[in-house]
Amino acid sequence: MTKKLLSFLCIGLAILLLDIWFDSSNQDKTIILYDDEINSLIETWTAQVGRPPNNQDFQGIINQLVEEEILYREALKLNLDKDDIIIKRRLAQKIGFLKQEEQSRPPTESDLEEYFQSKEADYYLDRRISFSHLYFSKEKNGSERAVNAFKVMRDQNNLPDSDPFLVGKNFINKTSKEIDRDFGVGFSENFIYREVGVWVGPFDSIYGTHLIKISQITEAKSPDFEEVKRAVLIDYLLDKKQESMKNYIEDLKKDYEIQINPKFNYQD
Incomplete structure (x- = not known):
């Protein structure tokens, strides 16, 4: 009886292996472009x-x-x-993109206004300055040349020659942080309480010496909703996408059991 049962098992296993082999051999070889x-x-x-x-x-x-x-x-x-980490990450990104692109209810005016009010501090507009400058490289006796250039402008009302500056001569609507980024930390302090339309200086930067003329100052303020409505809409939609993705993942997590070495102190 045992021999018969063993024979049937061997025959069944052989049939199964042949079926798998034929199936793999006859897989669809058609490529549709x-x-x-x-x-x-x-x-x-x-x-x-x-x-x-x-x-x-x-x-x-x-x-x-x-x-x-x-x-x-x-x-x-x-x-x-x-078990390929690159493929895992790519597939995770793709499903993330798909979930984020799912259509949701368009926000109403009331939704956007409520969102703006809850994050009004994020839309605070810093003081912005538009200005021109003349640059004198410290490697070409910039300090002395800047002083002489300022005298020429004051006495002869002529614009003297200066050196080329890497990021340009004219700057539009720059905050203090942006000015310090381009000229060095603290350079923006030279713009405090300066008169518009008048050349002033010289002022030293990390690159050399400068003469500056402010053309416009826009004081800091908290904007009205209408002024930043487009930015509010973009931020609102981005936050909703991220929130939707987070909720989606949290729901999926409920169906999974995480097993990890206790020494890593992972908290789900």
């Missing part, structure tokens, strides 16, 4: 190269697409997608 995918590749090629692909280029594009698909399928057969 869809118009949308091809057109997208052609558009990408045209944008990068600056012209539409000729016939030879087109054959190369299609051949690369076919080879990529073949290698992808062969890699899947070998389970090369398993």
Whole structure:
């Protein structure tokens, strides 16, 4: 009886292995290239190269697409997608993008106003200054040249020659932080209580010496909702997407059991 049962098990196992073998041998070898995918590749090629692909280029594009698909399928057969951290992250990103792009109810005016009021401090507009400057490099006796240039402007009302400055001569609506970023920490203090439309200086920066003329000052203020409505809308939609993704992940977590070494002190 035992021998018969063992024989039946061996025959069954053989049939199962043959079925698996035939199934893998007869897997669909058809590769379908869809118009949308091809057109997208052609558009990408045209944008990068600056012209539409000729016939030879087109054959190369299609051949690369076919080879990529073949290698992808062969890699899947070998389970090369398993436990690959790069593939994991890419797939996680893709499902994240899909969830974030899901359509939700458009915000009403009331929604945006309420959001603005709850985050009004984030939309505070710092003092902004528009100005021009003349730069004198410290490597070319900049301090002395700046003093002489200021005298020329004061006595002769002429604009003297100066050195080129890496980020330009004219600056529009710059905050103190942005000015310090371009000229060095503390340089923005030279703009405090200065008269508009008058050349003043010289002032030293980390690069050399400067003469500056302020053309416009926009004082700091808390804006009205209408002034920043577009920015509020963008921030609102971004926050909602992030909130939706967070809730989605938290719901999924409930179906999973996390097993980890206690020494890492992980708290779900």
